[in-house]
Amino acid sequence: MNNTTVTAPKGFLAAGISCGIKQSGKKDIGLICCPTGAKAAAVFTTNKVVSASVTICKQHIKTAVTEAVIVNSGNANTCTGTLGLKNAESICKATAELIDANANQVLIASTGIIGHQLPMDKISHGVILAAAKLSSSPNAGDDFAHAIMTTDTKCKQAYKSLKLGGAEIQLAGTTKGAGMIGPNMATTLCFITTDADISKNLLQTALKDAIGNSLNKLTVDGHQSTNDTAIILSSCLAGNKSIIKADANYKKFAKALDELMTDLAKQMALDAEGATRMFTIVINGAASKVEAIKAARAVADYDLVKCAIHGGDPNWGRIICAVGSCGVKLNTNKLSCSIGGVTVFKNGQPVKFDPKKVSKIISQKEHTIVVYLGAGKFSDFCYGCDLSKGYVTINADYHT
Amino acid sequence: MNNTTVTAPKGFLAAGISCGIKQSGKKDIGLICCPTGAKAAAVFTTNKVVSASVTICKQHIKTAVTEAVIVNSGNANTCTGTLGLKNAESICKATAELIDANANQVLIASTGIIGHQLPMDKISHGVILAAAKLSSSPNAGDDFAHAIMTTDTKCKQAYKSLKLGGAEIQLAGTTKGAGMIGPNMATTLCFITTDADISKNLLQTALKDAIGNSLNKLTVDGHQSTNDTAIILSSCLAGNKSIIKADANYKKFAKALDELMTDLAKQMALDAEGATRMFTIVINGAASKVEAIKAARAVADYDLVKCAIHGGDPNWGRIICAVGSCGVKLNTNKLSCSIGGVTVFKNGQPVKFDPKKVSKIISQKEHTIVVYLGAGKFSDFCYGCDLSKGYVTINADYHT
Numbered sequence: 001m002n003n004t005t006v007t008a009p010k011g012f013l014a015a016g017i018s019c020g021i022k023q024s025g026k027k028d029i030g031l032i033c034c035p036t037g038a039k040a041a042a043v044f045t046t047n048k049v050v051s052a053s054v055t056i057c058k059q060h061i062k063t064a065v066t067e068a069v070i071v072n073s074g075n076a077n078t079c080t081g082t083l084g085l086k087n088a089e090s091i092c093k094a095t096a097e098l099i100d101a102n103a104n105q106v107l108i109a110s111t112g113i114i115g116h117q118l119p120m121d122k123i124s125h126g127v128i129l130a131a132a133k134l135s136s137s138p139n140a141g142d143d144f145a146h147a148i149m150t151t152d153t154k155c156k157q158a159y160k161s162l163k164l165g166g167a168e169i170q171l172a173g174t175t176k177g178a179g180m181i182g183p184n185m186a187t188t189l190c191f192i193t194t195d196a197d198i199s200k201n202l203l204q205t206a207l208k209d210a211i212g213n214s215l216n217k218l219t220v221d222g223h224q225s226t227n228d229t230a231i232i233l234s235s236c237l238a239g240n241k242s243i244i245k246a247d248a249n250y251k252k253f254a255k256a257l258d259e260l261m262t263d264l265a266k267q268m269a270l271d272a273e274g275a276t277r278m279f280t281i282v283i284n285g286a287a288s289k290v291e292a293i294k295a296a297r298a299v300a301d302y303d304l305v306k307c308a309i310h311g312g313d314p315n316w317g318r319i320i321c322a323v324g325s326c327g328v329k330l331n332t333n334k335l336s337c338s339i340g341g342v343t344v345f346k347n348g349q350p351v352k353f354d355p356k357k358v359s360k361i362i363s364q365k366e367h368t369i370v371v372y373l374g375a376g377k378f379s380d381f382c383y384g385c386d387l388s389k390g391y392v393t394i395n396a397d398y399h400t
Numbered sequence: 401m402n403n404t405t406v407t408a409p410k411g412f413l414a415a416g417i418s419c420g421i422k423q424s425g426k427k428d429i430g431l432i433c434c435p436t437g438a439k440a441a442a443v444f445t446t447n448k449v450v451s452a453s454v455t456i457c458k459q460h461i462k463t464a465v466t467e468a469v470i471v472n473s474g475n476a477n478t479c480t481g482t483l484g485l486k487n488a489e490s491i492c493k494a495t496a497e498l499i500d501a502n503a504n505q506v507l508i509a510s511t512g513i514i515g516h517q518l519p520m521d522k523i524s525h526g527v528i529l530a531a532a533k534l535s536s537s538p539n540a541g542d543d544f545a546h547a548i549m550t551t552d553t554k555c556k557q558a559y560k561s562l563k564l565g566g567a568e569i570q571l572a573g574t575t576k577g578a579g580m581i582g583p584n585m586a587t588t589l590c591f592i593t594t595d596a597d598i599s600k601n602l603l604q605t606a607l608k609d610a611i612g613n614s615l616n617k618l619t620v621d622g623h624q625s626t627n628d629t630a631i632i633l634s635s636c637l638a639g640n641k642s643i644i645k646a647d648a649n650y651k652k653f654a655k656a657l658d659e660l661m662t663d664l665a666k667q668m669a670l671d672a673e674g675a676t677r678m679f680t681i682v683i684n685g686a687a688s689k690v691e692a693i694k695a696a697r698a699v700a701d702y703d704l705v706k707c708a709i710h711g712g713d714p715n716w717g718r719i720i721c722a723v724g725s726c727g728v729k730l731n732t733n734k735l736s737c738s739i740g741g742v743t744v745f746k747n748g749q750p751v752k753f754d755p756k757k758v759s760k761i762i763s764q765k766e767h768t769i770v771v772y773l774g775a776g777k778f779s780d781f782c783y784g785c786d787l788s789k790g791y792v793t794i795n796a797d798y799h800t
């Protein structure tokens with residue numbers, strides 16, 4: 001069996017086990033380990049309220065060599081005060097002891113309900129279990145991907161390999177959805193492994209740029225989590241010529257990372273809470289790049305647009321309403337909109353179209369909406385998904 | 401029968417009829433008339449895309465004496481280009497001819513689907529029907545209130561009378577809900593009649609202030625309509641000493657208007673699309689008034705909070721997450737939250753509470769959430785409602 005999980009790149013072990021944080025009995029502790037030491041880079045939530053795990057991880061990411069990432073699902077360790085910080089530190093320390101590393105060589109991430117203290121007795125046992133199961137097998141990578149899931153119905157993984165600097169390098173990643181997904185830095189938990197030999201600085205730049213083009217383009221409910229953490233680890237064992245400057249090899253690496261993370265972002269959109277379909281909203285003719293993305297996000301986050309798409313309803317007026325209310329510059333005499341290539345509104349005038357045809361387009365698994373603002377020459381885009389009764393069901397009952 | 405409709409204040413006639421704009425056959429044209437001439441003031445949407453009716457109404461509100469307000473539901477007359485403007489003008493002209501007034505003495509408002517041209521043949525007939533049915537009876541006022549409804553399940557009316565300046569003055573109002581309600585100027589369609597003798601300038605000030613304390617405090621889905629219009633008409637026939645400066649009599653009038661519109665705002669929250677309950681979110685300890693209202697709206701618009709309230713789920717972490725992500729200043733060591741008087745989070749630490757008790761509180765028809773930011777001494781509040789499957793059902797199928 002071909003390994004396309006986080007254990008595929010050379011030098012990585014992983015595990016995913018259940019220790020009882022989740023009442024369902026599903027996997028809730030994931031561990032990635034790089035015994036030879038990895039270079040690491042990370043991007044975190046910009047929410048002002050952050051998980052204790054984020055606070056600790058921000059300190060540990062400064063270390064030159066990282067040996068492991070420990071993740072728990074089922075509890076966010078957020079709004080847990082000083083005890084929450086102490087618990088996050090303890091978990092890193094316990095993990096470090098088991099793999100013969102220093103506590104600051106262990107990165108940590110958490111996801112789940114906010115405001116509850118971690119069940120430390122269960123987690124202490126869970127960390128031991130996870131360390132004991134560490135393996136480079138595809139199953140171990142798969143177990144890790146399952147351990148980070150919350151309301152996801154599918155686990156999300158992506159893989160790429162390419163020739164670069166005289167060697168074959170590999171990238172693999174996994175992410176968890178599927179609610180509280182707002183397009184602001186990191187968006188959710190995401191873990192990438194690679195064996196490409198690359199400097200820590202360039203790894204950070206590549207991660208930040210790739211997130212800008214992928215995870216940050218996705219909005220499920222416009223909600224920015226307190227726990228968003230994206231981490232990339234590089235074992236540097238591929239044997240490629242070390243990437244130490246922004247040359248052609250770096251660009252190839254960055255492009256591959258970009259594609260890998262876009263793949264993950266689209267998997268998240270399609271498995272968003274209650275979502276049955278996704279869409280790409282493209283804004284053209286904006287006065288600036290900032291306004292282009294602002295308008296795109298306004299449309300993608302507009303519940304009435306999301307409901308219309310869920311209902312297969314070509315109610316394009318809601319798209320224009322969203323654009324008009326988000327504060328960006330626009331020329332109402334040039335404002336235009338097309339759905340799946342069908343023009344529905346042009347230069348401020350409604351256009352006759354076949355509603356059945358457009359209904360069919362927006363009922364597909366994916367479609368693209370284009371809005372022209374007529375205010376400038378900038379463009380940007382965003383991924384969104386429909387809003388269904390499923391979202392309400394999931395989120396009305398999540399706690400209990 | 402006591403008249404508590406828009407025809408209660410002296411000098412007003414009204415009508416509400418069906419002319420076939422709505423396929424359901426429900427009332428879709430409303431007309432208020434003040435044959436002796438009224439002073440009028442209005443507040444409109446700040447959306448950059450506006451209904452042709454808003455554009456025309458903004459011109460006509462400048463006239464010293466207003467004689468009528470004509471409203472249609474079932475079609476927004478928005479994104480309808482030059483023909484839309486021509487149609488809005490024609491409706492004012494046709495109405496004016498029937499009541500022996502000038503076209504610019506007729507105000508106009510529309511609500512309904514965006515991007516469709518008005519069915520002018522039906523409307524021309526409808527305006528004639530409405531003018532023929534004008535009456536000062538309570539039924540006529542009721543008919544008007546029904547004619548402006550869209551997805552509302554109940555019609556919303558409020559009434560007040562008070563002694564002021566040597567006479568009894570009356571105020572009556574009606575508004576329509578129930579989706580695309582964002583707290584930015586006007587929010588929905590709202591029509592107020594009064595017989596208080598007051599200057600046009602003070603009428604405008606009183607309306608703007610009252611909206612700031614009522615309709616602008618309400619958010620159903622954070623969506624700002626392209627058609628929001630709030631109009632107040634004063635016949636000046638009550639016989640009170642004319643209110644021409646901001647004295648004690650003005651303050652009494654303004655307070656009464658404030659209470660009337662708060663009553664209407666709460667009726668809207670409780671009849672919001674799919675809503676089963678409402679809540680008030682109070683922000684204390686903000687660094688500024690602007691930040692206080694920003695944080696309140698962030699919580700009230702947060703789908704995950706709205707879903708939790710729908711599920712009777714005391715998942716307070718989502719409230720804190722919303723506050724943390726909206727960009728306002730906060731002190732994480734002082735951040736606190738209570739729900740219905742029960743402290744759930746204090747000084748950045750979770751507090752043990754009885755989840756069943758809090759679940760019961762948030763399952764009531766109304767409850768109050770208080771968040772302390774610890775960043776200053778400013779406060780503000782906002783009304784919100786829960787997010788249910790009903791919202792999705794209504795908005796996935798609205799078009800077809």
